[in-house]
Each structure stands twice: as structure tokens, then as C-alpha cells.
Amino acid sequence: MPSTDTTGRRGFLRSACRHCLGLAxxxxxxxxxxxLSSIRVPPRFKRPAADTDEGGLWGLMxxxxxxxKRSPLTIQDKDLRAYLSDLVCRLSEGHCTDIxxxxxxVPRFNAMMAPNGMMxxxxxxxxxxxxxxxxxxxxxxxxxxxxxxxxxxxxxxxxDRAVLSTMVGMVGGVGSVLGQIGLMADMFAFSREHxxxxxxxxxxxxxxxxxxxxxxxxxxxxxxxELRITGGKDAGKRGDMFETHPTTAGRxxxxxxxxxxxxGITGADPYRKVIAPLRLGWLQDEVKRGQYExxxxxxxxxxxxxxxxxxxxxxxxxxxxxxxxxxxLERALSDLDAASRAPxxxxxxxxxLGLVHKQRSDRAAAARAFETYLAxxxxxxxxxxxxxxxxxxx
Amino acid sequence: xxxxLALLLALLLAxxxxxxxxxxxxxxxxxxAVHLTDAWNKVSDPWEVDPYDTWTQEGIPLDHLRLxxxxxxxxxxxxxxxVFSRAADAKDRRVPTFRVGLPPERLVSLFExxxxxxxxxxxxxxEPAMFAGQKGVRFEFTLARRSDDLDMQxxxxxxxxxxxxxxxxxxxxxxxxxxxxxxxxxxxxxxxVVKSARIRSNPARS
Numbered sequence: 001m002p003s004t005d006t007t008g009r010r011g012f013l014r015s016a017c018r019h020c021l022g023l024a025x026x027x028x029x030x031x032x033x034x035x036l037s038s039i040r041v042p043p044r045f046k047r048p049a050a051d052t053d054e055g056g057l058w059g060l061m062x063x064x065x066x067x068x069k070r071s072p073l074t075i076q077d078k079d080l081r082a083y084l085s086d087l088v089c090r091l092s093e094g095h096c097t098d099i100x101x102x103x104x105x106v107p108r109f110n111a112m113m114a115p116n117g118m119m120x121x122x123x124x125x126x127x128x129x130x131x132x133x134x135x136x137x138x139x140x141x142x143x144x145x146x147x148x149x150x151x152x153x154x155x156x157x158x159x160d161r162a163v164l165s166t167m168v169g170m171v172g173g174v175g176s177v178l179g180q181i182g183l184m185a186d187m188f189a190f191s192r193e194h195x196x197x198x199x200x201x202x203x204x205x206x207x208x209x210x211x212x213x214x215x216x217x218x219x220x221x222x223x224x225x226e227l228r229i230t231g232g233k234d235a236g237k238r239g240d241m242f243e244t245h246p247t248t249a250g251r252x253x254x255x256x257x258x259x260x261x262x263x264g265i266t267g268a269d270p271y272r273k274v275i276a277p278l279r280l281g282w283l284q285d286e287v288k289r290g291q292y293e294x295x296x297x298x299x300x301x302x303x304x305x306x307x308x309x310x311x312x313x314x315x316x317x318x319x320x321x322x323x324x325x326x327x328x329l330e331r332a333l334s335d336l337d338a339a340s341r342a343p344x345x346x347x348x349x350x351x352x353l354g355l356v357h358k359q360r361s362d363r364a365a366a367a368r369a370f371e372t373y374l375a376x377x378x379x380x381x382x383x384x385x386x387x388x389x390x391x392x393x394x
Numbered sequence: 395x396x397x398x399l400a401l402l403l404a405l406l407l408a409x410x411x412x413x414x415x416x417x418x419x420x421x422x423x424x425x426x427a428v429h430l431t432d433a434w435n436k437v438s439d440p441w442e443v444d445p446y447d448t449w450t451q452e453g454i455p456l457d458h459l460r461l462x463x464x465x466x467x468x469x470x471x472x473x474x475x476x477v478f479s480r481a482a483d484a485k486d487r488r489v490p491t492f493r494v495g496l497p498p499e500r501l502v503s504l505f506e507x508x509x510x511x512x513x514x515x516x517x518x519x520x521e522p523a524m525f526a527g528q529k530g531v532r533f534e535f536t537l538a539r540r541s542d543d544l545d546m547q548x549x550x551x552x553x554x555x556x557x558x559x560x561x562x563x564x565x566x567x568x569x570x571x572x573x574x575x576x577x578x579x580x581x582x583x584x585x586x587v588v589k590s591a592r593i594r595s596n597p598a599r600s
Contacts, residue, residue, distance in 0.1 A: 067543060068543070070543065071538075071543035072514075072538035072543065072544075072545045073513065073514060073538045073543065106514075106540065107510075229485070230484060230485045230486070230487055231481060231484050232481035232483035232484040232485070233481075233483060285510070288510040288515060290488050290507035290510070292488065322500065322503055324500075355499060358497070359497065381517055381518045381519050381520060381534075382499065382520035382521075384519075384520070384521035385498065385499060385522065385531065388521075
């Protein structure tokens with residue numbers, strides 16, 4: 001961390017409010033791969049007195065949590081909420097009753113945890129996790145920051161009590177003002193030591209709960225592949241724009257070393273089942289980010305794992321249809337056609353298929369697809385538009 | 395430290411947006427003329443020149459009417475986000491950009507992507523409509539805004555005009571306000587502006 005007051009405060013502001021898995025989490029960690037048995041989970045925390053620095057921070061986060069509960073972006077799905085709470089309970093070894101998990105509809109990769117026990121999990125992360133173990137790895141890392149009280153340490157490191165009053169009004173919703181286009185929130189302020197400790201605590205928690213620790217390396221690897229699209233080959237090695245983390249490689253290797261080869265649960269099926277009712281919406285949110293190349297890396301990976309997944313085929317078809325560069329219409333047609341043949345194809349597949357056929361001047365095929373769409377979704381928001389296309393085609 | 399704070403304060407004040415009162419005949423980007431029966435406030439940010447005009451009744455945190463007048467192919471519909479530090483081989487992020495030959499639903503997708511940078515967007519209606527004397531599309535949407543967790547409602551009109559010089563030009567308007575109370579109350583004023591929209595026939599080319 002740079003040592004000037006302003007940067008320190010800014011760093012704290014960015015961290016305390018949104019304890020993000022920022023790029024620092026990816027910026028290589030020092031090679032101190034220690035035995036996990038030295039990691040101790042502390043006993044439950046007591047609520048600090050309101051007139052202390054920590055008490056003030058809790059109070060502030062309590063207010064944010066109250067607002068978050070009313071936010072239209074908070075995902076209310078009962079099954080998902082119960083599933084996430086249960087997962088965190090299994091990971092957090094006795095801290096369960098102090099932690100509340102809030103899933104939030106933001107199509108970017110992030111999770112964060114506040115010292116008062118509020119944990120946020122963004123839908124972009126849940127879409128990207130391939131199984132329960134990968135999600136457990138990320139949530140375990142966040143729990144690591146919480147259990148080791150990194151946020152509070154940073155508050156004290158800032159040596160500025162006014163920081164709390166400055167934070168009021170700057171927490172600003174569940175998203176961030178900066179970097180609303182990027183895949184990850186462009187902010188973090190944990191030191192490398194904190195990140196490394198959170199990594200080890202996370203690994204300790206996930207292995208103790210019976211998960212395969214190697215999945216922790218997998219989710220970061222997958223994310224890096226997406227970040228490299230715009231970030232270049234060194235994406236993830238560079239830290240925050242205000243900081244100067246040296247470039248070090250090997251985090252993946254360290255995680256693998258910590259994971260050992262004992263194996264464990266991956267939990268792909270229960271995870272797939274619980275996110276199934278929400279996943280199409282998350283895929284559509286991902287497409288609407290308009291970062292087509294990043295989305296294609298994600299969708300290609302998802303389809304490699306599960307070929308013929310009609311929702312992902314539809315989403316990839318949409319990305320190609322919208323990008324519409326050389327060869328994209330044919331790629332869109334291929335995906336959408338395959339999706340439309342699946343028994344549970346999303347109804348939007350037929351609209352997209354009709355639009356691609358129309359653009360390729362295949363009038364009969366376009367009309368057929370549009371008719372199927374209107375038959376399956378007569379109340380669709382764009383029904384009037386599609387009817388006007390049908391009239392043109394005939 | 396004090397000097398730094400003074401500098402920061404000066405920068406903060408300098409960054410304040412300008413607000414000017416708009417009424418009568420107004421022209422956006424020399425190309426899109428509107429007639430105002432109600433006065434609007436035009437908000438302009440001297441630090442960030444957006445490719446659209448932003449007007450408001452109650453203030454930007456609440457409602458905005460954005461007007462795009464004559465966007466040319468290859469031009470983005472929004473300001474590109476600032477990048478402060480990047481690797482040599484890093485690429486620019488995509489921003490919704492107008493191009494030639496877009497069918498109506500793809501024009502709507504551009505605005506969907508534009509508002510998706512602010513929150514979760516859902517298009518709730520899309521239908522053929524006239525805008526600025528051109529055949530185009532009208533769409534409605536909801537926006538769960540991240541910056542303040544507000545439930546917003548929006549409506550947009552977009553049309554493309556054939557142009558001898560540029561091939562095509564995009565004209566559009568969007569109006570967004572909190573779903574509760576504000577949207578219904580202010581919508582007629584926004585619609586009045588949109589109904590009056592027409593393209594200037596002999597504009598001064600820049």
C-alpha cells in the first residue's frame with residue numbers, strides 16, 4: 001500500500017464498503033505455502049461497543065444491509081438463499097449464526113463481506129462457478145478476511161477516525177460508481193499479506209468442509225481466461241490502478257499445493273439444480289454487458305463442460321447475433337438452431353432464430369421461427385414488433 | 395495536506411455540472427429540433443462531453459430525458475469509460491456503438507446495453523413507432539439501478555434516417571424516472587418533447 005494519507009483513506013473506503021475479491025486476489029502471492037494446520041478459526045465475535053471505531057463500522061454496515069434488503073437487485077429466491085446460507089454455515093465453523101448471505105443480481109465476478117457479518121454474492125460469480133466447491137472457494141476466501149478481521153485492521157491502519165463519517169454516503173448501492181462495465185469491480189484494498197492469509201483460511205475452511213481444494217485454483221484460472229480478453233496476457237497480475245503490486249506469478253500453483261491431492265466433494269449437481277431457475281436471467285444479463293469476447297470465453301467453457309446446454313447455446317447465439325462480425329450470423333444460426341431443437345429451449349431462442357433468418361433473407365424460416373415464438377409467448381414484450389416483422393415477411 | 399485538500403475541493407467544484415433552463419425551440423447537435431411547452435433543465439458536465447443532451451425536470455438523481463441527434467455510423471452512444479492504467483496489449487472495452495444496417499430490435503439492444511451499465515435492465519415492450527418523422531421503434535424498460543437501489547422505469551424512441559453523406563444517422567430519445575410516482579407524473583412532459591421532435595432539413599455541417 002502506498003503510505004500517503006489520501007491513498008490510504010481511499011484504499012480503506014474502497015475496501016471496507018465492498019470487500020471485493022478485487023484484482024489483488026489475482027495478483028500473485030508470496031511463496032509462503034504453509035501447512036494449513038497452523039490456521040486457526042477464531043471463536044465468534046462479540047458486537048463491539050458503538051462508540052469504538054469498529055462499532056462505528058458495524059453500524060454503518062448495518063445501515064447498508066437494511067438498504068440492501070429493500071434493493072430491487074437483491075435476489076429473493078428462497079431456495080438459493082437457503083442454499084447459500086447452508087453452504088456458508090458448513091464453511092464457517094461456528095460463526096454461522098453471525099453471517100447473513102445476500103445474493104445480488106449484478107453480472108460481474110464478485111463477493112464481499114463486511115465485518116458485521118453481511119456477505120454479498122454477485123450473480124456474475126454464481127454464473128461462473130462450475131460447482132459448489134468453486135463457490136465455496138470464493139466464499140471461503142471472503143470468510144477468511146472476516147475471520148481474520150482484515151477490514152478492522154485496515155480501519156486502524158488508516159489512523160483516521162474521520163474515515164467513518166466520510167464513508168457515509170459513499171457506500172452507494174450494491175454496485176460501484178467505478179468500473180461498471182468491467183468484469184470485476186476495479187477496486188480493492190487488501191494487502192498482499194491479507195490476500196494470502198484469506199487464501200489459506202479459505203482453503204482450510206473448504207477442505208475442512210470436505211470440498212476438493214483444487215477447485216479453488218480452477219475458478220481463478222477460468223476467470224483469468226476471461227480477464228485476458230481485454231486485459232492482455234498479464235491480466236490479473238497487475239493490481240489496482242493506484243497501487244503498485246509487483247508482478248508475481250504462481251498463485252495457482254500455491255493454491256494447488258495447499259489443496260493437496262486428497263480430493264473431495266465438488267457438488268456439481270446440487271449447485272446446478274439450485275441455480276437452474278435463475279440461470280437464464282443471469283445469462284441474459286451477461287449478454288447485455290455487451291462485452292462479447294469475454295462472454296464467448298465463458299459460454300465456450302460452459303458448453304465444453306456441458307455440450308448441448310440449450311440455455312447457453314441460446315446465449316452464445318445471441319452474442320454472435322449482436323456482435324454480427326464476419327461469420328457471426330452463421331455461428332449464431334448454428335447455436336440457435338441447435339438450441340431450438342432441445343426439448344426445453346428458452347422461448348427467446350425462437351425470436352433470436354427468426355431475427356437471424358430474417359437478416360439472412362430466409363423469409364420462410366424466419367416466419368416459422370417467429371410464429372413458434374408468438375405461439376409459445378403470445379404476451380411477449382416484443383410481440384407487436386415480431387408481428388410487424390411477420391407482416392413484412394409475408 | 396491542506397494544499398492537497400484545497401486542490402481536491404477546487405477540482406470538485408470545477409467538476410460540478412452546469413444547469414441551464416431550456417424552453418421554446420431547441421436543437422440537439424444541430425440536427426434534432428424540438429419544441430418545448432414545459433421548461434426543462436439541461437445538465438452538462440464540462441468534464442465529460444456525452445454524445446447526447448441530458449435534460450431533467452426534478453434533477454438527475456431522479457429523472458432524465460436524453461436526446462441523440464444525428465449519431466453517425468461508428469459513433470458510440472455513450473462516453474467511453476476512462477482507463478487510467480492498462481497493459482500494452484490491453485484492449486478497449488466495447489461500448490454500444492451505432493452502425494449501418496441495424497434492424498429495429500438491434501437498435502433497442504444498443505440502448506439495453508447502454509442502460510445495463512447502470513443496473514439490471516429488462517425490456518418490457520417493443521413496438522414499431524414514428525420518431526422525428528421517421529419510421530422507428532418505441533420501447534419500454536425497467537432498470538434496477540445499482541448506484542441507489544432505485545426501481546426505475548424508462549421509455550425510448552429510436553429511428554434511423556438515410557443520409558447522403560454518412561449513409562445513416564441515428565436519432566433517439568430516452569426518458570427514465572423512478573417507477574413510483576415520478577415516471578407517471580413526468581412522462582407526459584417527456585412525450586410532448588418527443589412528439590415535437592423533427593430533423594432539421596438543412597443543418598450546418600460540422
